[in-house]
Amino acid sequence: MFQKQIRDKILQAPNLPGVYLFRDNRNRAIYIGKALDLKKRLLSYMNRAESRSQIIVQAASDLEVIITGSDTEALTLEESLIKLNKPKFNVRLKDDKKFPYLKITIQERFPRLFFTRDLKPDGSLIFGPYTNARSLRQTRDAICRIFKIASCRKDLSKIYERPCLEHSMNRCCAPCAQLISPDDYNKLMNKVIAFLKGRSDEIEAELEKLMWMFADQEKFEAASTVRDQLIAIRRMSQRQIIVTNKSMDQDIIGIYQTAKRCAACLLRVRENRLVSKEIFDLTISSSTRKPEIISNFIRLIYTHVSFIPARIIVPVLPDDLDIQERWFVVKNLKVKINTAKTSDQKRLIGMAERNALNELSARMLRRSAPRVIMELQQALRMNNPPRWIEAFDVSNLKEKYAVGASVAFQNGKPIKQRYRRYRIKRVHGQNDFAMIKEIISRRIKDLIQEKELPDLLLIDGGKGQLSSALQAIADIKINIPVYASAKRSNMLFNPQGEVVSLSVNSREFFLLRRIQEEAHRFAITYHRNVRSKSLLKSDLAMIPGIGYKRRIVLLRYFGSLEEIKKASEETLTQVPGIGKRTAEIIYCSLHQ
Numbered sequence: 001m002f003q004k005q006i007r008d009k010i011l012q013a014p015n016l017p018g019v020y021l022f023r024d025n026r027n028r029a030i031y032i033g034k035a036l037d038l039k040k041r042l043l044s045y046m047n048r049a050e051s052r053s054q055i056i057v058q059a060a061s062d063l064e065v066i067i068t069g070s071d072t073e074a075l076t077l078e079e080s081l082i083k084l085n086k087p088k089f090n091v092r093l094k095d096d097k098k099f100p101y102l103k104i105t106i107q108e109r110f111p112r113l114f115f116t117r118d119l120k121p122d123g124s125l126i127f128g129p130y131t132n133a134r135s136l137r138q139t140r141d142a143i144c145r146i147f148k149i150a151s152c153r154k155d156l157s158k159i160y161e162r163p164c165l166e167h168s169m170n171r172c173c174a175p176c177a178q179l180i181s182p183d184d185y186n187k188l189m190n191k192v193i194a195f196l197k198g199r200s201d202e203i204e205a206e207l208e209k210l211m212w213m214f215a216d217q218e219k220f221e222a223a224s225t226v227r228d229q230l231i232a233i234r235r236m237s238q239r240q241i242i243v244t245n246k247s248m249d250q251d252i253i254g255i256y257q258t259a260k261r262c263a264a265c266l267l268r269v270r271e272n273r274l275v276s277k278e279i280f281d282l283t284i285s286s287s288t289r290k291p292e293i294i295s296n297f298i299r300l301i302y303t304h305v306s307f308i309p310a311r312i313i314v315p316v317l318p319d320d321l322d323i324q325e326r327w328f329v330v331k332n333l334k335v336k337i338n339t340a341k342t343s344d345q346k347r348l349i350g351m352a353e354r355n356a357l358n359e360l361s362a363r364m365l366r367r368s369a370p371r372v373i374m375e376l377q378q379a380l381r382m383n384n385p386p387r388w389i390e391a392f393d394v395s396n397l398k399e400k401y402a403v404g405a406s407v408a409f410q411n412g413k414p415i416k417q418r419y420r421r422y423r424i425k426r427v428h429g430q431n432d433f434a435m436i437k438e439i440i441s442r443r444i445k446d447l448i449q450e451k452e453l454p455d456l457l458l459i460d461g462g463k464g465q466l467s468s469a470l471q472a473i474a475d476i477k478i479n480i481p482v483y484a485s486a487k488r489s490n491m492l493f494n495p496q497g498e499v500v501s502l503s504v505n506s507r508e509f510f511l512l513r514r515i516q517e518e519a520h521r522f523a524i525t526y527h528r529n530v531r532s533k534s535l536l537k538s539d540l541a542m543i544p545g546i547g548y549k550r551r552i553v554l555l556r557y558f559g560s561l562e563e564i565k566k567a568s569e570e571t572l573t574q575v576p577g578i579g580k581r582t583a584e585i586i587y588c589s590l591h592q
Helices: 004-012 037-048 051-059 072-083 133-146 182-196 201-218 220-238 291-304 321-330 342-367 372-378 434-452 463-476 506-538 546-559 561-566 581-589
Strands: 018-023 028-037 062-067 101-104 112-114 125-129 250-257 263-270 273-283 313-314 336-339 388-397 400-410 420-423 456-460 481-487 489-492 499-501
Touching: 004 037, 004 062, 018 037, 018 051, 018 072, 028 051, 028 072, 028 125, 037 051, 037 062, 072 291, 072 321, 101 182, 112 133, 133 182, 133 220, 182 201, 201 220, 250 291, 250 342, 263 291, 263 342, 273 291, 273 342, 273 506, 291 313, 291 321, 313 342, 313 434, 342 506, 372 481, 372 506, 388 434, 388 506, 400 434, 400 506, 420 434, 420 456, 420 506, 434 456, 434 463, 463 481, 546 561, 561 581
Parallel strands: 250 313, 313 336, 388 456, 456 481
Antiparallel strands: 018 028, 018 062, 101 112, 101 125, 250 263, 263 273, 388 400, 400 420, 481 489, 489 499
């Protein structure tokens, strides 16, 4: 029910852009929003039937409006007020002040690369945010060593008689002693900026060209320095997974939420590589809609950073899409926010959402284990608590490369020394039921030898897979509770074939889903390894000049040998490290 004071202020609100604050009886901001038309937006609160709007209105005792010059100015003000007031009904990053960034002090004569949590506007370039501070410090140190830029905190406006210790270790070009000119130093820093933007292919090509130029001029020391940089950059790039066939810069956002918790996963794709994965814990109120979460997450992540890719791919479009895109224009950036259109983008959205779910599940379990085990026992109506759970999954491709895997969890935590992988030996053809029976039989026989048995077996699938699993343990004449569940389902089949439903917001559901996802990941990773090794021994291995590393790059880029065979010479040249001559050799060899 609206208080008369709030109703009157809504009716008096102007038809102008601005920010509005709902306050409680202690004058604390409980919700902050923005609007292109304040009156129109606030009137909607009087008409909305959705539960969240009603909760905000019922908790509010007062309303304040602030008029701004434009909707983009309102967006910026809203972000600042939310960070300052931390209203309980807004979407916020947990501990948002603590996220680390990389900062390049381009306003200095000799810019430097720093790890920072201080986002004061001083003209520096900002990259981030990141979630793993230790990894970020290691990355920063590696970049400083590779490009030999200053990593100390000396005042580089002064000239020192002797260079620092880093220079004597060949880790710094010593701008402190004027051993490099500002122009040459800034060329190095431009390479660092390009590298942080994900332009590793461009840098590799430039360094390779420079290395050969120095070699032709018989400047062998300079050539060896560039060669070392090139090798180091290639090593860092090889750790990055090729995730798309098309070379483009895009950020992929995946969201997973429950009634009270939410996690967001940000995948940064540069050129065609996944260069980083960051997961953020979000504070939300009940019934917060996904479009609002997306809108606020975009604002929170991109407010302070200097580089934003041309595309941001989201599961659903934010409510204020036009305002968000105009806000980027004000920042002199051309950024489009889209839902997934291509198969690659849809796959990456799925990957981001799975990572968000996995992180949310892990955090819930860290807080609640082993209480969740008792709750699972009650939900599944088991006689004993399932402290030790083993999950099974199989993976194959049209009868080929059939494998199985099992994972083990103790009190809600993975026990990786108990993970097992299996090549399917007794089953011919695509028969998932028989494969499940084989891997369970082999695993249980091993456990009997060790004189240890799990409390619960979890099977991926339905009644057919459950029946095969029960037959396997009946043949061995033991009694272990077996449940089956399809991926991403909250319904399980118990040993009697009856359906058991779990609440999708419960801890026990998150535990079982996390275990299933881990079993699937472990099985499919093994399947891919088996398939890759088999393919590497086939047609690709017979091509002259194509070694193991190039075969791996080709398979990662195209996904399969069949797709490589379909590629034209021109398409093959787009693969990192494949030139025109090599592309011609590959094409001719595969089409003889």
